[in-house]
Amino acid sequence: MSRFARMRYFPLIKAVLDQAGVRVEPDDWEVHSNGSAHIVVNAGHLLSVRVAKAHDAAKAMDSRVRILRALPRDLPFEVPRPLTRVISRAGYTAVGLTWIPGEARDIGPAPARPLGRALRAIGRIDAVQLGPYVEKAHFHWGGDDWETTLRETVIPRLFTDNQRMAHRIVDDVLDLDPVEPRVIHGDFSGHNLLWTKDKLTGVIDWDHTAIGDPAWDIASAANWYGWDVLTKCVGKDWAARAKIIHRLMPLQSVGYAIVNGGGGAIVRQSLERTDAWFEEHKPELPW
CATH class of the missing domain: 3.30.200.20 (Phosphorylase Kinase; domain 1)
Incomplete structure (x- = not known):
């Protein structure tokens, strides 16, 4: 400071x-x-x-x-x-x-057992008890109108070649079979998970906690620890669902910047990162 x-x-x-x-x-x-x-x-x-x-x-x-x-x-x-x-x-x-002891691990594999145990424990939290205190799922980038936010506000700002793929990503997420909503952390990424050696000692920053699809937390964790680890944690079916949701996250980051009043430079940087993500991952996309 x-x-x-x-x-x-x-x-x-x-x-x-x-x-x-x-x-x-x-x-x-x-x-x-x-x-x-x-x-x-x-x-x-x-x-x-x-x-x-x-x-x-x-x-x-x-x-x-x-x-x-x-x-x-x-x-x-x-x-x-x-x-x-x-x-x-x-x-x-x-x-x-x-104060909680521990530090965030570097990006890369982590022990699967404590990660899986943590995800299951969060999913078992009583949604009725926590419900009065949490926001709607995706509240920080559009809430119930997240599709409109992405299709009308975010995607038109991308490079023209990337817009078709972005719409397909939104379509694929909307086509997922519904699952029972559960408590999700909302930002279950490596910077919010504290470790002491191979023990998961703490989970911090519950600001984005919501009642929603657990695959969001799986996708966030996989972005840091890798898909091999998260597949061990949750199984192939949940990992496959989370991979579809994971593709939405670059668009989500732009939506977050716009909805939360990020300045022009912040939104531009987020758009540049998202366009770069499409260029990098285009060979991996299924269409």
Whole structure:
């Protein structure tokens, strides 16, 4: 954290630490600022302070904290638990959460057994209990209107040669047989899974939790750990379903940038990455 940023957030972070009864000097703050909505400050190994980057994230923090409180206590991994109230100072908002040991693994294979166990545990969470606190599936890139968002707002901005393939990808997802909706993490990717050696110690960032198709979490994990690992975790049928959904993710990223008010440069970068994805994966597409 730069000296300026530390000065800007210092009163807020100190207020969170004071409410939690924790004393950690700023030199021992470990700052993670690469998230799209939050800065996370790990204060020693005692707690994590989650600071909203923007007004929308600050408004949503109360509901996100309620999700963390409602998650069951018998999951096979730790989740961040609130240690303080949501606190605002000088126009910024934050909350203190439990610190979870572990680190994200590098992109590449991971042990299949703990991954599969985690996916099954998330799918068994009581959707009725969690339902009042979560958003609709895909809420961050169109919600119930995600097809319209992609077909009318995203796909026309792609290179002309890629637009036909993009429509086919949407068609294939819509043609999937329906499955019973379950609780999904919504961003079950490697940067949100913490490991200590081969033990999955924590799953963080439940902001995109929803009731939806479990294949979304499988696809997110496979994007990081690879399809061989995820096929071992969930079996061939679920892996095949997730591969169809996985093709939608580059389009989803553009939809996210547009729906959430990303500036012109952010949307352009997302479009460039999506067009590059089509060029790279065109030989693998089935049509």
